[in-house]
Amino acid sequence: MEFLALVDISYLLLIFFGVALGIVFGAIPGMTATMALAVCLPLTYSFDLNHSLAFLLALYVGGISGGLVPAILLNIPGTPSSICTTFDGYPMARNGEGERALKIGVVSSLFGGLFSLAILYLFAPLLSDIAIKFSYIEKFLIIFFALTVIASLCQSMLVGIFSGVLGILLSLVGVYDTVKGGNGDIRLITPALEDMLYSGFSLLPVLIGLFGVGAILADAEQGVKEETEGAKLDLLSGRKFDLSAFRGSAVNLVRSSFIGTFVGMLPGVGGSAASVLAYTQEKNFSRDSSMMGKGAPQGVIASESANNGLTGGALIPLLSLGIPGDSTTAILIGAFTLQGVQVGPLFIGENVETWNMMVLSMFIANIVMFVVMFFAIKYIAKVVTVPKYLLYPIIIMMCVSGAYAINYGIMFDVWSLLLFGLFGYIGGKLGLEITPFIIGFILGSSAEIYFVKSLESFGTMTIFFTKSPIALFLWLLIGMSVAFSIYSNKRSKSKTA
Amino acid sequence: MKSLKAGLYIALGTAFALSASTAMASDAPISGNLRIVIGSNSTGGDTYQNAAIIAAHLGEKLDMNVRVDAVGAVAGFRALKQQGKTGATIMFNHDQSYLGNLYGVKGYDDIFAEYKIGPTISINPGNAYLVPKDSPYKTVDDIIEAAGKGERVRVSVERGSASNIGFSALENAVKMKYPGAEKNLALINTGSQSDKNQALFDGQADVIHGSIQGNEQFTRLPADDQKAMRFIWITAKGETIEQMPEEGLGETTRDMMLQWTDPVTSVPQSADGDLFNFDKMFYFMYNKDIDPKIVAYFDEAMTEIFEEGKIQSDFKRSFFIPSFRASPEAEKFLVNKKDDYAEILSAIQK
Numbered sequence: 015m016e017f018l019a020l021v022d023i024s025y026l027l028l029i030f031f032g033v034a035l036g037i038v039f040g041a042i043p044g045m046t047a048t049m050a051l052a053v054c055l056p057l058t059y060s061f062d063l064n065h066s067l068a069f070l071l072a073l074y075v076g077g078i079s080g081g082l083v084p085a086i087l088l089n090i091p092g093t094p095s096s097i098c099t100t101f102d103g104y105p106m107a108r109n110g111e112g113e114r115a116l117k118i119g120v121v122s123s124l125f126g127g128l129f130s131l132a133i134l135y136l137f138a139p140l141l142s143d144i145a146i147k148f149s150y151i152e153k154f155l156i157i158f159f160a161l162t163v164i165a166s167l168c169q170s171m172l173v174g175i176f177s178g179v180l181g182i183l184l185s186l187v188g189v190y191d192t193v194k195g196g197n198g199d200i201r202l203i204t205p206a207l208e209d210m211l212y213s214g215f216s217l218l219p220v221l222i223g224l225f226g227v228g229a230i231l232a233d234a235e236q237g238v239k240e241e242t243e244g245a246k247l248d249l250l251s252g253r254k255f256d257l258s259a260f261r262g263s264a265v266n267l268v269r270s271s272f273i274g275t276f277v278g279m280l281p282g283v284g285g286s287a288a289s290v291l292a293y294t295q296e297k298n299f300s301r302d303s304s305m306m307g308k309g310a311p312q313g314v315i316a317s318e319s320a321n322n323g324l325t326g327g328a329l330i331p332l333l334s335l336g337i338p339g340d341s342t343t344a345i346l347i348g349a350f351t352l353q354g355v356q357v358g359p360l361f362i363g364e365n366v367e368t369w370n371m372m373v374l375s376m377f378i379a380n381i382v383m384f385v386v387m388f389f390a391i392k393y394i395a396k397v398v399t400v401p402k403y404l405l406y407p408i409i410i411m412m413c414v415s416g417a418y419a420i421n422y423g424i425m426f427d428v429w430s431l432l433l434f435g436l437f438g439y440i441g442g443k444l445g446l447e448i449t450p451f452i453i454g455f456i457l458g459s460s461a462e463i464y465f466v467k468s469l470e471s472f473g474t475m476t477i478f479f480t481k482s483p484i485a486l487f488l489w490l491l492i493g494m495s496v497a498f499s500i501y502s503n504k505r506s507k508s509k510t511a
Numbered sequence: 512m513k514s515l516k517a518g519l520y521i522a523l524g525t526a527f528a529l530s531a532s533t534a535m536a537s538d539a540p541i542s543g544n545l546r547i548v549i550g551s552n553s554t555g556g557d558t559y560q561n562a563a564i565i566a567a568h569l570g571e572k573l574d575m576n577v578r579v580d581a582v583g584a585v586a587g588f589r590a591l592k593q594q595g596k597t598g599a600t601i602m603f604n605h606d607q608s609y610l611g612n613l614y615g616v617k618g619y620d621d622i623f624a625e626y627k628i629g630p631t632i633s634i635n636p637g638n639a640y641l642v643p644k645d646s647p648y649k650t651v652d653d654i655i656e657a658a659g660k661g662e663r664v665r666v667s668v669e670r671g672s673a674s675n676i677g678f679s680a681l682e683n684a685v686k687m688k689y690p691g692a693e694k695n696l697a698l699i700n701t702g703s704q705s706d707k708n709q710a711l712f713d714g715q716a717d718v719i720h721g722s723i724q725g726n727e728q729f730t731r732l733p734a735d736d737q738k739a740m741r742f743i744w745i746t747a748k749g750e751t752i753e754q755m756p757e758e759g760l761g762e763t764t765r766d767m768m769l770q771w772t773d774p775v776t777s778v779p780q781s782a783d784g785d786l787f788n789f790d791k792m793f794y795f796m797y798n799k800d801i802d803p804k805i806v807a808y809f810d811e812a813m814t815e816i817f818e819e820g821k822i823q824s825d826f827k828r829s830f831f832i833p834s835f836r837a838s839p840e841a842e843k844f845l846v847n848k849k850d851d852y853a854e855i856l857s858a859i860q861k
Contacts, residue, residue: 055554056579059567146737149713189617192670193552193583195702198616212585212618281705335738336725337705338555347555352563354829356761358728359738422548422580470700471715 017370020064028061028069029375033382036076040083041394043090043222043409044416044431047077051345055352063353063368068375070349074342075127075325075379078285079387082119082318087112087397088409090226094217094456095285095321098293100225101167101449102306102313109309113395117255118311119318120387122267126319127380129271130278130326134333135373138362142334145279150471151481153283154464155488157457160287162492163294164450165499167307177447181454186462188214194463210426219417219430220455224448226413227435230406232442259311266296266312267319274320278327281337282464285324286456292320298498326376333361333369540804541598545569545577548591550584550604557635557724557831561793562603564825565632568816569809579603584611585618591626595798598805601629602796606789607673609849613856616671622796623849627806628842629795630813634832636747636755637723638791639771640666640677643711644732644739651744651776654681654718658696659689667699667707667716673791674720676852677746680787683855684778693859712737723768724830727761744778745771746789754832780855787855792834792848794841810837 032054039050050073058066081092086103099119106115133141148156161178168174187203188211190196203211260267270292277288296316297303306313328339336358338344350357355365362369387394397405417431418424438448468477478485547566551558562579570577582590587602594600611619622628640651648654648664658664658681666681668674678698686693699716701707704725710716723745732739742763745752749772752765759765769775773786780787797806816822817835826833836844 052554052581056563059563143737146709146712149709149715189585191702192611192616192672192700193702195669195700195706197700198618198671200617209589212589282703331705335705335708336728337708345554348553348559351555351557351560351829356724356728358725359732359736360728360761421586422582424586467701467706471710471713 017367017374020367020371021374025065025068025375026378028065029072029378030382032069032072033076033379033386036073036078037080037083037383037387038076039073040077040080040092040096042412042416043084043088043092043226044218044413044420046081046093046218046342046420047074048342048345049420050074050077051342055345055348058349059352063349063355064371064375066349066353067346067368067372068379070346071372071375072379072382074346075322075376075383077342078321078325079120079123079127079383081321082123082314083116083394086115086119086314087395088226089229090222090409090413093321094221095289095324096317097221097286097449097452097456098289098317099314099321101293101317102308102310103317105307105309106311106314111253111309113391114253114255114259115311115314116391116395117388118259118314120384120391121257121260122270122315122318123322123387124380124384125267126271126274126322127325127383128377129268129319130275130323131373131376131380132326133275134326134329134376138330138334139359141279141330142359145281145331146335147482147484148280149481150464150467151478152484152488153280154461154468155478155485155492156277156280156283156291157287157461157464159488159492159495160290160294161454161457161461162495162499163290164453165496166294166297166502167453168447168450170445170447171499171503173445174447174450177441178450178454180446181451181456182458182461184215184220185455185458186214187211190462195467196463213421214459215430215434215455216417216420216424216427217456218420219427220434221452222413222416223431223434224438224452226409227431228438228442228448230410231435231439233402233406235439260315262301263312263315266300266315269295270316270319271323274323275327275330277320278324278339279330281331281339282460284456284460285321285328285340285342287460288324288327289317289320290453290457292316294495298495322380329372329376333357333372334359336361539573540802540808541573542575544599545573545575546590546594546600547577547579548582548587548600548602549579550587550602550608552581552583554581557637557722557791558603558605558793560829561633561635561826561831564822564829564831565603565813565816568822568825569812572812572816584608588618588620588625591796591798596800598797598801598809600798601809602626603632603793604796605635605673605791605793606676606848608796609845610673610676610852611671613849613853614671614675619671623842623846626799627797627801627838628845629797629806629838630810631792631794631834631836631841631844632813633793633826634747634751634834635722635791635793635830636745636751636832637725637760637830638673638677638746638789639721639723639726639742640718640744640746641711641721641726641730641740642718642743644730644734644736644741646717646741646743648717648743651681651778654696654743655685655688655778658685659692661692661695663695663697664718665697665699665716667701667710667719669702669720670698670700673789676789676855677720677744679852679855679859680746680778680780680789682859683780684787686859687779687782708738711740718743723760723763727763731762742768742771744776746787747772748788748790749773749775751790751832755830756827760830781858790834792845794845806838813837
């Protein structure tokens with residue numbers, strides 16, 4: 015416990031400000047935890063390693079957690095990993111349970127964060143040995159498994175699968191980058207558009223375009239009356255929050271936190287897959303999932319505990335292998351390199367003090383996140399009482415700023431935002447299903463890379479079935495997920511008939 | 512009275528120091544903010560690390576706000592073309608800028624034709640190749656011999672990158688000794704270091720590209736650990752490694768590193784007995800139409816920074832080697848280097 019002597023007031027203040035700033039970044043559509051770290055990394059040059067890491071880890075925890083606020087109140091995922099929070103969070107808000115949904119989300123985030131931290135602290139080196147058993151093939155199968163969620167989330171299975179495949183297709187536009195192990199060729203665009211679409215469509219502009227701008231256009235069609243949103247979304251008309259919301263959800267909470275931690279420790283799979291997988295598992299395996307997608311607390315619990323479970327999970331490969339688990343920890347590694355510290359398999363054993371301080375920082379950051387968000391919720395939630403004619407222009411402005419900033423000032427990202435806003439609006443009218451589309455878009459490029467790499471490495475399709483017992487187990491899960499989706503689809507059809 | 516005098520002296524001293532430090536800024540052809548785009552998307556890699564060091568010194572010297580943006584090579588080229596004319600956006604990258612073009616990777620322009628080459632800044636001497644600790648290949652010669660005798664040796668590198676040139680040099684060496692057998696060296700196209708390491712863990716590659724900084728800890732693992740690796744070749748010149756601190760990095764001392772560089776470990780480049788080596792060089796690039804006064808201004812600033820001598824210790828602390836050349840000299844140096852590697856590639860293609 016000698017490391018506790020290093021805790022000083024500046025350390026605690028950095029964690030507090032880091033969490034607060036992270037929450038702001040996460041809560042603004044188009045701004046993410048990754049961006050928060052990228053913007054703040056240069057500020058840490060003058061700090062020592064422990065203070066620098068405390069600040070950046072606090073930003074990470076705050077940034078991931080803040081995404082639930084717009085997801086629940088505005089139906090716009092603040093970060094890609096809070097996409098599944100919108101499925102039940104927003105319907106809860108519309109039923110007058112906005113404050114309750116937010117509090118459920120915050121408690122779930124705290125649980126997920128602390129759960130993954132405990133796993134990180136106790137089992138990091140052991141789990142990194144397990145993580146390296148997951149080759150291209152197993153990673154592809156995990157993503158494929160996450161893609162099966164499309165079948166269980168759509169209204170019409172055929173249209174849903176079409177929308178998901180369209181999402182995958184659009185995610186592949188642009189260069190097959192050599193940095194990802196590709197061949198550098200440009201796909202699916204004409205030479206005239208190569209300059210603009212060289213890197214394809216960025217995820218954040220597409221996400222906030224579909225969810226934010228698309229919804230605003232749909233509302234604009236109805237006409238924005240001079241009423242307050244609060245008139246429709248009375249925050250207090252629904253049930254109040256109490257811990258009974260978690261009754262019967264212990265399995266969901268632990269399973270989703272575990273999924274988040276597990277996906278986080280597999281480099282390259284991506285945080286969005288964590289909440290998508292956790293949400294699907296709850297939908298497929300809970301005793302009653304009939305209300306999911308219509309405002310069930312269990313959906314918010316699954317999504318939020320999984321995406322915060324990611325925070326500890328993504329640090330496992332970083333600190334045990336020197337490999338960042340996700341895009342945000344890829345920025346975090348910069349803090350080590352700028353201080354001339356190498357992370358790798360011997361890092362924890364050789365830097366016990368730094369390791370303990372990191373775990374302590376994460377622990378304090380989770381507690382601060384909980385305190386700040388839980389008690390600020392009744393004020394935060396009032397955002398929905400702002401009249402639409404004021405709220406919407408502000409949202410659009412934030413979306414445009416976020417889209418412009420995401421790739422350090424690319425104007426095409428703003429056009430992508432508006433284009434996909436229009437696409438979401440028109441697609442909705444044509445019956446296209448937006449949720450499967452965006453899940454396909456998020457997971458498509460990773461699926462492609464791991465599929466192609468698997469074939470390049472092993473040269474045969476049968477390897478997907480014969481590579482390892484892990485691969486067989488994943489096929490079993492995929493089969494069960496697809497079978498359940500077909501069964502529940504038929505059951506809901508027969509009910510409506 | 513004494514304290515008043517002391518205060519006055521301190522104030523005068525501070526004013527003098529400030530005026531000296533901002534002297535360059537008073538007649539500056541450029542002021543305000545400076546954006547340095549780098550040819551990597553990562554803030555954890557050596558490009559960002561080197562850029563951050565020079566950016567901090569440059570910001571202080573020029574009294575400007577300097578920001579480093581990790582945008583990647585192609586986006587960096589684009590930013591340089593579109594926003595670089597005023598000198599407020601400049602690019603920092605390493606040899607990959609021209610190697611990408613030599614290998615025909617889309618989006619990689621001919622930097623010597625399309626941009627103005629700025630000063631060289633530093634070298635990362637850590638460019639290395641590794642094998643599993645229990646690999647039958649003990650030396651680079653073992654690999655050349657194995658490939659020459661028909662054994663398939665799989666080498667994991669990123670196509671068209673700085674890691675690819677070492678692979679090409681190996682191909683060339685095999686071809687010189689065993690013509691036609693170079694096809695036995697198989698390029699396993701992998702992107703990130705994580706993917707390269709994973710290829711080794713999975714047994715999908717026999718040799719991977721890595722770095723001293725990124726892979727040194729793996730070399731200290733026991734041989735029965737699936738993650739254990741061994742250095743087999745460091746591409747930097749022996750004389751470059753000689754400039755490193757004696758204690759090296761981690762538990763790998765400078766003397767140990769010298770065992771994996773030329774002349775102890777060598778890859779022949781030509782029949783004349785030339786040896787291949789590759790010092791990963793970092794340098795600036797500017798928009799082609801940048802005002803020559805700005806180029807001279809940056810050159811002057813960086814010359815002063817290197818003369819002051821503080822930056823050298825910053826680079827060495829991070830395991831890099833300072834290597835400054837002003838713009839005209841840097842361009843000649845890099846053109847020669849590019850021609851050298853172009854010869855290897857054309858020899859392989861013959």
